[in-house]
Amino acid sequence: MFTPDDLDFDRQHIWHPYTSMRDPLPCYPVVAAQGCQLQLADGRELVDGMSSWWAAIHGYNHPRLNQALQQQMAQMSHVMFGGITHPAAVALSRQLVAMTPEALECVFLADSGSIAVEVAMKMALQYWLGRGERRQTFLTLKRGYHGDTFAAMAVCDPENSMHSLWRGYLPEHLFAAAPQCGFTDTWDDADFSDFARLAEQHHRDIAAVILEPIVQGAGGMRFYHPRYLQQVRALCDRYGLLLIADEIATGFGRSGKLFACEHAGVTPDILCLGKALTGGMMTLAATLTTREVADTISRSAAGCFMHGPTFMGNPLACAVAAESLAMVAEGEWQTQVAAIEQQLQRELLPLQLHPAVAQARVLGAIGVIETHQPVNMAALQQFFVERGVWIRPFGRLIYLMPPYLISAQALSQLTRAIRDALDHAGHFQP
Numbered sequence: 001m002f003t004p005d006d007l008d009f010d011r012q013h014i015w016h017p018y019t020s021m022r023d024p025l026p027c028y029p030v031v032a033a034q035g036c037q038l039q040l041a042d043g044r045e046l047v048d049g050m051s052s053w054w055a056a057i058h059g060y061n062h063p064r065l066n067q068a069l070q071q072q073m074a075q076m077s078h079v080m081f082g083g084i085t086h087p088a089a090v091a092l093s094r095q096l097v098a099m100t101p102e103a104l105e106c107v108f109l110a111d112s113g114s115i116a117v118e119v120a121m122k123m124a125l126q127y128w129l130g131r132g133e134r135r136q137t138f139l140t141l142k143r144g145y146h147g148d149t150f151a152a153m154a155v156c157d158p159e160n161s162m163h164s165l166w167r168g169y170l171p172e173h174l175f176a177a178a179p180q181c182g183f184t185d186t187w188d189d190a191d192f193s194d195f196a197r198l199a200e201q202h203h204r205d206i207a208a209v210i211l212e213p214i215v216q217g218a219g220g221m222r223f224y225h226p227r228y229l230q231q232v233r234a235l236c237d238r239y240g241l242l243l244i245a246d247e248i249a250t251g252f253g254r255s256g257k258l259f260a261c262e263h264a265g266v267t268p269d270i271l272c273l274g275k276a277l278t279g280g281m282m283t284l285a286a287t288l289t290t291r292e293v294a295d296t297i298s299r300s301a302a303g304c305f306m307h308g309p310t311f312m313g314n315p316l317a318c319a320v321a322a323e324s325l326a327m328v329a330e331g332e333w334q335t336q337v338a339a340i341e342q343q344l345q346r347e348l349l350p351l352q353l354h355p356a357v358a359q360a361r362v363l364g365a366i367g368v369i370e371t372h373q374p375v376n377m378a379a380l381q382q383f384f385v386e387r388g389v390w391i392r393p394f395g396r397l398i399y400l401m402p403p404y405l406i407s408a409q410a411l412s413q414l415t416r417a418i419r420d421a422l423d424h425a426g427h428f429q430p
């Protein structure tokens with residue numbers, strides 16, 4: 001049951017992501033979800049184009065994930081991770097070590113993506129302390145997104161995340177110009193010159209490079225050239241800098257490879273995973289690193305890595321993640337993501353010719369329409385719901401990242417809704 005009164009209470013008392021408490025945009029009550037469908041309180045069904053922000057790769061209410069959760073719950077829902085270990089954490093970490101590049105063998109289980117980034121950055125700081133140096137600067141890319149906690153926010157795009165609001169409070173890091181060469185463009189060495197200049201000037205102060213490999217997500221849904229990432233790795237090697245790959249959005253097949261780093265054949269020193277890790281069932285993230293980084297951290301004056309959240313290694317989350325990764329390892333996602341990519345190419349790329357569209361782009365199971373004008377969120381969201389689809393645009397971006405098991409028919413419903421939405425001037429800000 002969900003009453004108008006509940007909706008009113010929500011509006012009065014509950015914060016939603018990035019919303020005003022004074023004048024919030026409307027929220028749509030969802031009471032159930034199954035496969036690729038979200039069910040609204042009034043009984044309407046929406047085809048899900050968002051995977052709940054990259055997470056629900058296997059769709060909703062999946063019997064295998066539900067069963068893993070129930071089995072774990074019957075054994076033990078939670079136990080502290082200090083001085084205690086448990087089968088679910090070991091099973092999950094074994095899988096993570098096996099499916100990521102060979103050099104990454106030490107796993108830190110964190111409670112959300114932002115925390116996985118905090119952990120990665122803290123690892124880099126402590127790594128340098130272990131080497132007897134105090135290095136506190138990070139080199140990153142404009143248009144990046146790494147989370148909403150303060151250390152993560154300090155390496156997000158300075159404009160999108162309004163660094164001006166936090167001046168004097170956020171540490172100041174180095175931002176290279178965002179890559180301009182797209183994934184399939186002809187590579188131009190000039191694209192790397194700003195990054196190379198910053199690395200050359202500041203490498204003695206830089207603790208690590210942190211970036212989203214290939215796909216810049218929430219900062220603009222941009223797909224950049226694999227050569228850029230290869231050159232980052234080469235410079236990190238030349239100057240002895242750590243490379244942190246934030247694959248929280250891209251991990252587990254979304255970009256068409258298991259991990260986006262594979263597009264460039266690059267191995268990071270520290271890898272952040274989250275979002276799809278539990279198949280979207282609950283919050284869990286992980287930060288993996290090499291034996292060398294882990295050993296060096298342990299040589300720092302602290303003698304240990306200084307992090308340990310209360311719900312670290314939560315057994316319910318670990319058990320569900322282990323089952324989700326077992327499904328990923330079975331490999332069906334490869335044909336599913338390839339089919340989604342081809343269909344998105346057929347159905348979205350032609351929209352490039354629409355006068356409202358600046359660019360259409362597709363990579364793996366991600367389809368993006370960048371418009372000339374920012375969207376009118378409330379109007380466009382309502383239009384999509386009336387068309388029976390769940391698509392959540394932001395800024396000048398209307399994009400799709402559906403669950404991998406979506407049918408061709410349901411995916412067409414999503415792309416048709418986008419196509420039709422473009423024809424209404426009222427869906428865009430003047």
Ligand SMILES: *Cc1c(COP(=O)(O)O)cnc(C)c1O
Pocket residue numbers: 112113114115117145146147148212217218246247248249274275
């Ligand atoms: C979503 C995201 C995060 C933050 O994860 P949360 O679970 O929302 O804290 C960090 N980095 C990237 C690339 C993300 O997409």
